[in-house]
Amino acid sequence: MLCYLDVVSTPTVDTPGACLRLAFDQRHYIFGNVSEGTQRIMASKRMSMAKVEDIFLSGPVDWHANGGLLGFLLTIADVHETIAGALREANREKKAKGKKTDAVTTVDHVNIHGAKNLAHMLATARKFVFRKAFPLVPWEIRDDPRVNTPDADKPDWEDENIRVWYVPVVSDKAEAPEAAAAAQPSKSKKRKAEQMSDSDGETAPAAAQPQQSDIGANESGSTPTTSQDDVDQEMRLDVVQKMFNSRAAWNRNRPVALFNGQSVRRLEEMKLGKVPLWAQDLFCEVDGVVQRYMGPLDPNATVLVPVDMKASEVPHLLPVGKSQMSICYIVKVHKGKGKFNVAKAMELGVKKQEFKLLVDGTTVLGKDGIEVTPEMVLSPVPEPSGFALVEVPDASYIDSLLSRPEWKNERIMAGLAAMYWIIRDAEILHDERVQSFMREHAEVKHTILSKSEGSSPCLIQNSAVERTRLNMVENDLFPSVSHTDGDGSIAQQQDATLPYELTLAGAQLRIAPRVAHLKDNLVSPPKEEEIMEKFLSDPEILRLATEAKTKVSDPAFLSAMAASTADLPNPDAEIVPLGTGSALPSRSRNVSCTLVRVPGVGSYLLDCGENSLGQLRRMYGYAGADEVLRDLKAIWISHSHADHHLGTISVLKRFSEVVPLSPSNHPEEQQKVAVIAHPYYHRFLAEYAQLEPIGLDTHAFLISSEPGAAPPSPANGFSKEVKNPMDDPAILSPFGLSRIAMCAVDHCDDARAVAFTLTSGLKIAYSGDCRPSRAFASDAVGGDAHLLIHEATLDDELQKDAVLKKHCTTSEALWVAKEMRAKNVLLTHFSQRYPKLPEIQNGGERGDGEAPVVFAFDFMRVRLGEFRKAREFVPALQRLRQEKKAAVVDGADGKVDTIVEEMVEEVVQEVEAEVMAKKTTDV
Ligand SMILES: [Zn+2]
Incomplete structure (x- = not known):
């Protein structure tokens, strides 16, 4: 298994945030900020958007960190739509030629994890962001998962590649309610990606969010057991779900938030005899007050039936308070599999069909009836490794960050190779508390993602090349524009005595099979001579x-x-x-x-x-x-x-x-x-x-x-x-x-x-x-x-x-x-x-x-x-x-259904290759 963590961007004028990408063969994860400019940087580096299925947003939900998120999501949605379209088209051709067609697999859903107010932020865009079939599932982290069980080491998220621990930190300037909320017992259970599967196509993915499972208990008209805040959040999640996946039904089990008139459903008058079968909740108006309909069962009685609204029709969102919670993450990859020694297996007389059993951990019989165990043919498995990503918006978050129980939990920290720090204010690096924390945890490499004016090269290299060429045509019309960041102030010098290192986009951490810090692809300013040479070639x-x-x-x-x-x-x-x-x-x-x-x-x-x-x-x-x-x-x-x-x-x-x-x-x-x-x-x-x-x-x-x-x-x-x-x-x-x-x-x-x-x-x-x-x-x-x-x-x-x-x-x-x-x-x-x-x-x-x-x-x-x-x-x-x-x-445009053609081509080829591979293994 190969697994790399790439530094996609550090804060520069090209994007105010820092973004990391964790890449496995078939699936990519985004960690950190999706600030304005992020998708452009990814496009210019030809990084696939199609493989991104999970986005883990760090920091608080603010524009600095997430200003590029809406555009980013639209592009991912369009990439998938285009790929599905291309596959269908290919199938049509195959069908016409009498060939066997392939299944059109589209993305199941894209998970987006982030701090409090994530759903509100997404929902604000409901008037202009809408996609028909992009199942986006927001996982808003509203509580501290380890507040009552600081020693617990169960991950908060897990899938076939990684385990993730949410590490929420709160500013000491946060208002009392938020600090208290962070200290409340968490209602969230351990979430697993499997819980999200949408097998019957009816249940909307968001309905599986365990945080909300207790809300549906409202069916018989009993008093809701959840707070108003949870009900409000339901509405925001409903809006988000509808924005990106208009084909999804609203979660029918959710209550209609009748009493504030802020539902995502409106009530439509109907005769009871005409009420469609799916309508579970019926209401009526008595003396101007809307209440649950309790009978009589007269087909001519007038009842009120909740009818779905389009997300864009929801007139107002419920108010939210400002949040001063910043989300950090600890991420570990699963224990990989050892390398399979084919020659050894053959020598031991294992049948080819049984290779896979060995890889999966089963003992098989070889020649002369000897037992062949996986250990005999697989190289030793490396210990799982991973990284932490912390975002410190300002100094008021430092105490909360450093006192998190996860840093003391050996089972969580074991194998951690690096800790990435997204720093908005360079002062934080000079803070004594931060430096001594880094020294105490010298076993992990502390890497800083922050603005370093004057030294960061332009992240969109093609744009820099284009500017240079235009400037060669005419330098008044196309003034020379700096290829490095900012106003040319002195670059920060790397100081070996410091417990951390500054990094640039292009740096990589190889996590599997063996941990290594790689700097071969560091971004550098474009070479003027090369551009000049090319320019003069015509x-x-x-x-x-x-x-x-x-x-x-x-x-x-x-x-x-x-x-x-x-x-x-x-x-x-x-x-x-x-x-x-x-x-x-x-x-x-x-x-x-x-x-x-x-x-x-x-x-x-x-x-x-x-x-x-x-x-x-x-x-x-x-x-x-x-x-x-x-x-x-x-x-x-x-x-x-x-x-x-x-x-x-x-x-x-x-x-x-x-x-x-x-x-x-x-x-x-x-x-x-x-x-x-x-x-x-x-x-x-x-x-x-x-x-x-x-x-x-x-x-x-x-x-x-x-x-x-x-x-x-x-x-x-x-x-x-x-x-x-x-x-x-x-x-x-x-x-x-x-x-x-x-x-x-x-x-x-x-x-x-x-x-x-x-x-x-x-x-x-x-x-x-x-x-x-x-x-x-x-x-x-x-x-x-x-x-x-x-x-x-x-x-x-x-x-x-x-x-x-x-x-x-x-x-x-x-x-x-x-x-x-x-x-x-x-x-x-x-x-x-x-x-x-x-x-x-x-x-x-x-x-x-x-x-x-x-x-x-x-x-x-x-x-x-x-x-x-x-x-x-x-x-x-x-x-x-x-x-x-x-x-x-x-x-x-506007629907922004533009995509990089080559990217689609590439993915279509990959999908086809995958289908071929499956066919081969089946044989
Ligand atoms: Zn337009």
């Missing part, structure tokens, strides 16, 4: 770039450009695309986000996909990104597809950290950022903000993109009815805006295109995702925009796909530009399937030869007055992109 790129440079430095060109931009209100406005890909982050393009910086007015983010903050930091460094945020006036969210907004929470949170609270404490004087989005989205933010402060109440001003609908909380500063267009200076001028005009576009329910007019007179139109829209191009919205930023997801030859997936082709986007009489055009949101830049028939001119059209790249920086200049480099860029091979396939 001299045509350089020739085209030189030609463009010559042209744009010609005085005649420059004066023509100056003349054509003379009436632009802000020719020095900078447009900085931070994410230009569609659907899902790829190696060279992140998901949607465009930064517009207008000197003297402010900065704006148009959409804010996952890890937009990281992209901002990659571009400007940590301090530089904070500088941009201090100037941030508004965030526009075009629609609720996950690739357009999952970076908002971290941007808001950071904004609230770098923009001081007004000393007067007067809301009117507080500098805020406008979050302009559909009310759905504001509700998501409000529900999320129950878990941790993100500046929503203090630093955000919510503006609804739905005319007539106010954001949910008037306390957030805006409850007036929104007019469209909006042009109320009292509301808009603090954000540097004088007018916002929006229109619904054809893409999804809440998709909006928008035109912002700034106080300087600059007008910027932004499409979001959509089919070409006449309303958007009209004078009421985008007409005469100085800049149009339009999606151009697909190449012209994919017109049919564009209609199907409700996106635009290049020509359709240019048609909108022409209709709108846009002065400058930036095309973005490219399908990840075709890395080639589209050809534009007229060589970069809009149809009438007026507006320059430029293609967006991540980390490009183009000044509004210099679009003509930028356009000249399009031929060189087209050439640069030509040689690239397609790496990714995508479908209707």
Whole structure:
């Protein structure tokens, strides 16, 4: 058996968290954080998502640790869906050829373990995260499993590969109830993966969660034995289950939480005679109070029957309190099997058919009737090994961590090879208590996963290579971006006297067959010389770039450009695309986000996909990104597809950290950022903000993109009815805006295109995702925009796909530009399937030869007055992109059903190989 633990990521600008992957042949486990950026790092390293069946989240449930989780889960769901689709397709072909088909095995379920509030966090996304058949099972760790039995050594989770102990630690700043909850006797029994099996297809997996088994005892109307908190949790779990597996039935044994009106079921009136057989609970209304129906059995009696709601229809989640519990884990692999000595077995006369019996531990008969025991033909079994993963958010968790009983339990600690420390604040490493703990446990290697500014190389190597190549084409349009982390501060030196070691992504711990710490694959900055060499291998790129440079430095060109931009209100406005890909982050393009910086007015983010903050930091460094945020006036969210907004929470949170609270404490004087989005989205933010402060109440001003609908909380500063267009200076001028005009576009329910007019007179139109829209191009919205930023997801030859997936082709986007009489055009949101830049028939001119059209790249920086200049480099860029091979396939985005084609191919081959192997062993 082979088993490796890989350091997938350490905290860098590419992701704020640290992630480990435990890999067995057929099954992978994620440990640690699934922060923003994690799935992109995995994709760029070509790590399989299909094999991930268990996610063990460490730390508290907050955005820092889990901000990438929703996107990650969507991608896993889509990978499985695509694999199943590919297998079915293969079967169809086999059937047509009269061949035998193979069983389509999809993932049974994916377990996700994490601290308190995990279910709430997932459920906040119910409006925009939904999948039909992805059985996700959240295991929220709400209690201390060893509070009454500190010496117990039974694992809290076990499957065929590993045993896991949950180690919850609580901040000493935690409020009394939580500290008490952690000290309550645990209701959870030992959980085994087998308990989760869903053999009859009827029982929803979550129903097997032992924590909740006592709740169903409510059938006869007896008083529930569980607390309100448990009932509330039921509802959250129901919502999560429905979000990812809409085919699953609600657990029928669960009570309807009638009395707070917060059920995931609503009550529907029916005649008793018409009530379907499955309806177990019947209610009726007596004097305005809903109660259980006790008869009479008259078919004409009116009863109330609970009817399932879709997860997205659940209007509000029950409130949760903030949690200050951080989950840590101890993980051990099972004792492996020794190596089978075939020659020896043959020599002893064991029949081939009986080899397997020996491997499984049975004694068999050899030649001359001698007994052959497994020990005679198997090498000695190595002792099981494992690791611990601890996350210490701040110093207030140290005492609780160090006093855990597991560290003193020899049976649990035996064989532990390493202890990984996820550290958010470097001060913790200097803490005397922590250092002496490490020295006391010097038998395990203490490895630190923490931010080390200035020394961590970029984790997305392809993106770094791409940036370097673009910079070689033109260094003003594509400024050089650091390949290491942060602002170049001094790297921390490794000090041999310390009881720990810092590590980088790529480090590996081999756990089986023999423990070894491996550093062969450590991430390193890309080699400039190699990139240069490759770049020069096609001299045509350089020739085209030189030609463009010559042209744009010609005085005649420059004066023509100056003349054509003379009436632009802000020719020095900078447009900085931070994410230009569609659907899902790829190696060279992140998901949607465009930064517009207008000197003297402010900065704006148009959409804010996952890890937009990281992209901002990659571009400007940590301090530089904070500088941009201090100037941030508004965030526009075009629609609720996950690739357009999952970076908002971290941007808001950071904004609230770098923009001081007004000393007067007067809301009117507080500098805020406008979050302009559909009310759905504001509700998501409000529900999320129950878990941790993100500046929503203090630093955000919510503006609804739905005319007539106010954001949910008037306390957030805006409850007036929104007019469209909006042009109320009292509301808009603090954000540097004088007018916002929006229109619904054809893409999804809440998709909006928008035109912002700034106080300087600059007008910027932004499409979001959509089919070409006449309303958007009209004078009421985008007409005469100085800049149009339009999606151009697909190449012209994919017109049919564009209609199907409700996106635009290049020509359709240019048609909108022409209709709108846009002065400058930036095309973005490219399908990840075709890395080639589209050809534009007229060589970069809009149809009438007026507006320059430029293609967006991540980390490009183009000044509004210099679009003509930028356009000249399009031929060189087209050439640069030509040689690239397609790496990714995508479908209707938003559903983010994009996946790495090769990954599927690989898995399909593996599945087929497995089927073959089974057939062979059967013979
Ligand atoms: Zn979309």
